[in-house]
Amino acid sequence: MPLQFASRLDNVETSAIRELFKLLGKPGIISFAGGFPDSAMFDVEGLREASQKALAEEPGGALQYGATEGYDPLRTQLAAFEQAKGVKDLGPQDLIVTTGSQQALDLLGKTLVSPGDKVIVEGPTFLATIQCFRLYGADLVSAPIDADGVQVDRLEALIAEHKPKFVYLIPTFGNPSGALLSLERRRRILELAVKYQVLIVEDDPYGDLYFTAAPPPPSLLALSDQVPGSREWLAHCGSMSKVLSPGLRVGWLVARPELLAKATMCKQFSDAHTSTFAQATAAQYLRSGRMPATLDHVRKVYAARALAMGQALQRELGDAVAFTQPQGGLFFWARLTGAGGAVRDAGEFAKKAIEQGVAFVPGAPFFAQQPDHSSFRLSFATADVGRIEEGMGRLGQAVRAAR
Amino acid sequence: MPLQFASRLDNVETSAIRELFKLLGKPGIISFAGGFPDSAMFDVEGLREASQKALAEEPGGALQYGATEGYDPLRTQLAAFEQAKGVKDLGPQDLIVTTGSQQALDLLGKTLVSPGDKVIVEGPTFLATIQCFRLYGADLVSAPIDADGVQVDRLEALIAEHKPKFVYLIPTFGNPSGALLSLERRRRILELAVKYQVLIVEDDPYGDLYFTAAPPPPSLLALSDQVPGSREWLAHCGSMSKVLSPGLRVGWLVARPELLAKATMCKQFSDAHTSTFAQATAAQYLRSGRMPATLDHVRKVYAARALAMGQALQRELGDAVAFTQPQGGLFFWARLTGAGGAVRDAGEFAKKAIEQGVAFVPGAPFFAQQPDHSSFRLSFATADVGRIEEGMGRLGQAVRAAR
Structure with missing residues (x-):
């Protein structure tokens, strides 16, 4: 006899992407479909030393139950990590450690969303x-973006119309868009938060992965001291996953005390606390001072791959695609133009691409509303420059095959 | 301006225990209030070696994103761990790894409970x-227990009356009760599962911590092959927390494929996956063959402490308390009898005890319905025999002071 599952499961569907991923097992395929960093980039030796030190210096702390809010030495290191990126007035007590930033999202949903609530x-x-x-019953509203990130006029109109529980943004090198929200728009969004008394959730896993000489505009969190009152209406999700190791599952959530307290209570009943072994390892790693060199290395490698992908994409697909060269992160976001009768539907294109031995993710599932079926996402993170050029060549063949 | 939180938060209240825990900072206090294992019992050297091996042998697997279902070598080890305890027909694909068994509970709630559903x-x-x-809106119904665990006749009547979404039990050395469900009642519960087509959730974090020469009756999971059809109506939560290390946050959930698939989907959006670093470490530890010796050691130490606590409790408090000597686990569950005009309210007694420099947890908050205000819980896990005797002496003084 079948079980009767909770009604909240009716709100989600099996991912279309999952179906595509089943095809990736095909031998010889070059995949740009993933959303993960290159494991060759992990500082294994640094993490080995950090984990040893954690066990040697405080075995109890690393192996026993810990505070739901997080391991204090890690909270201290994470506050310093944010301060180094220009965030003012942030102490260890202003953040909680989460089991990856995915859990920060889960706790925001659990804490804030009643069934039927609007979220932009x-x-x-x-x-x-x-x-x-x-899963928490949110009714999602989609705000359009361009190469400079979310369109603020449209966002303001949607906030005024829908009075959402909160607005969720990935302002810096968004997934899947790769877009970078401009400084001017960042300021305006903080002003909107204050004007409409609406919570803005800033998800920032990619902000450290910039390819330019200078860093991108400051995070909303770092900018918030320039817009009086905005800090109160901001929640910020950080992550070690893209810069150090996803396997640690160490993220963090910065928010006003009232929200942090409720998120902590919910976390207590979600997983008690994040692995203290992983937390103590991350704390030792940050304390070791190896992070800046690790970031420098990762940025250089990904920058070279992004450059190679942009050039090869242009060369091989020409006017069949339109895209903006990303200045950081892990992703290209492109649109099939249909020029000269070329393929316009990214789902159809993905099937042709698999036939040619190359994979990517069609863009439609990334839209909560009004999917753009001509869009698709390519990750440049895990293939080296040679594989990227080979893969873009195959993509060119797929375009020609689908013409 | 205050935030408006989700309506589901109205279903939970700040724990009364939390208030008491604030008093534990008082210097010189002997605490039996905790629910955690003794960190002096952790096999730090074995875990150090296991983590090193995990990083050396498969750094990518230990540090990269992993499958939501869990790290395959760990799933294999956990299936073998269950098989060694008499569970038949269980393969790696029949369980998923969870972030502590707390997350298994969270996933069962998320997957199965619609607001208003009954859970026993x-x-x-x-x-x-x-x-x-x-938090998921469950309407909890409380089934009474005695020293042999849940009272099966009463449980059957409650199942028939309430038609619950599932029944949640800690059959072996329950928290807080310390009770051990008898073999006969175990069989009857599996029969009830089949008869009423009701899911039984077996939470089993303490089953390995027995103090007797022979192990306790098999888990419901291990017994299920003796009751045709019962396996389908069983979910089993396991944990490494009480026997190896809570800081790893490694638990597991065994359930029928349909339920595991939904739980996996929910887990994907809860924390993507459990720390692969912690999972690879646990897998290497189980593979190293050190677990049986670790368990032997832990059982001996806790058995001595439990014995000392029982004797001292009897000696110091006499007929002011009634209790059953636990045969395993971490807890004594006792009731104030009020004999000879002694204190009957465990909350009042807890305050007197703190004044005498000893702490425990009053029992009332452990009841979803009809709290027994005379009950309280003592953990014998973290104090050595000398401290236990000293602490029971202080408890005796507290009884006399409250007379």
Whole structure:
């Protein structure tokens, strides 16, 4: 006899992407479909030393139950990590450690969303965010973006119309868009938060992965001291996953005390606390001072791959695609133009591409509303420059095959 | 301006225990209030070696994103761990790894409970279970227990009356009760599962911590092959927390494929996956073959402490308390009898005890319904025999002071 599952599961559907991923097992395929960093980039030796030190210096702290809010030495290091990026007035008590930033999203959903509540997200946005919030009954509204990030006039109109529980943004090198929200728009969004008394959730896993000489505009969190009152209406999700190791599952959530307290209570009943072994390892790693060199290395490698992908994409696909060269992060976001009778539907294109031995993710599932079926996402993070050029060549063949 | 939180938060309240815990900072206090294992019992050297091996042998697997279902080598080890305890027909694909068994509870709530659904729990039961299920809107019904565990006749009547979404039990050395469900009642519960087509959730974090020469009766999971059809109506939560290290946050959930698939989907949006670093470390530890010796050691130490506590409790408090000597686990569950005009209210007694420099947890919050205000819980896990005797002496003084 079948079980009767909770009604909240009716709000989510099996991912279309999952179906595509089943095809990736095909031998010889070059995949740009993933959303993960290159494991060759992990500082294994640094993490080995950090984990040893954690066990040697405080075995009890690393192996016993810990505070739900997080391991204090890690909270201290994370506050310093944010301060180094220009965040003012932030202490260890202003953040809690989460089991990856995915859990920060889950706790925001659990803490804030009653069934039927409106939540505004970017169109497109992170797929697991869409599903996570929908599980709590959120009614998602999609705000359009361009190469400079979310369109603020449209966002303001949507806030005024829908009075959302919160607005979820990935302002810096968004997934899947790769877009970078301009400084001017960042300021305006903080002003909107204050004007409409609406919570803005800033998800920032990619902000450290910039390819330019100078860093991108400051995070909303770092900018918040320039817009009086905005800090109160801001929640910020950080992550070690893209810069150090996803396997540690160490993220963090910065928010006003009232919200942190409720999120902590919910976390207590979600997983008691994040692995203290992983937390103590991350704390030792940050304390070791190796992070800046690790980041420098990662930025250089990904920058070279992004450059190679942009050039090869242009060369091989020409006017069949339109895209903006990303200045950081892990992703290219492109649109099939249909020029000269070329393929316009990214789902159809993905099938042709698999036939040619190359994979990517069609863009439609990343939209909570009004999917753009001509869009698709390519990750440049895990293939080296040679594989990227080979893969873009195959993509060119797929375009020609689908003409 | 205050935030408006989700309506589900109205179902939980700040724990009364939390208020008491604030008093524990008083210098010189002997605490029996905790619910955690003794960190002096952790096999730090074995875990150090296991973590090193995990990083050396498969750094990518230990540090990269992993499958939501869990790290395959760990799933294999956990299936073998269960098989060694008499569970038949269980393969790696029949379980998923969770971030502690607390997350298994959270996923069961998220996957199965619609607001207003009935769930039957033991009275008393694990506090974080009560809150976890209530956050998903569960309407909890309490089934009475005695020294042999839940009273099966009463349980059957409650199942028939309430048609619950599931029944949650800690059959072996329950928290807080310490009770051990008899073999006969175990069989009857599996029969009830089949008869009423009702899911039984077996939470089993303490089953390995027995003090007798022979192990306790098999888990419901291990017994299920003796009751045709019962396996389908069983979910089993396991944990490394009490026997190896809580800081790893490694638990597991065994359930029928349909339920595991939904729980996996929910987990994807809760924390993506459990720390692969912690999972790879646990897998290497189990593979190293050190677990049986670790368990032997832990059992001996806790058995001596439990014995000392029982004797001292009897000697110091006499007929002012009634209790059953636990045969395993971490807890004594006792009741104030009020004999000779002694204190009957455990909350009042807890305050007197703190004044005398000793702490425990009053029992009332462990009841989802009809709290027994005369009950209280003592953990014997973290104090050595000398401290236990000293602490019971102080408890005797507290009884006399409250007379």
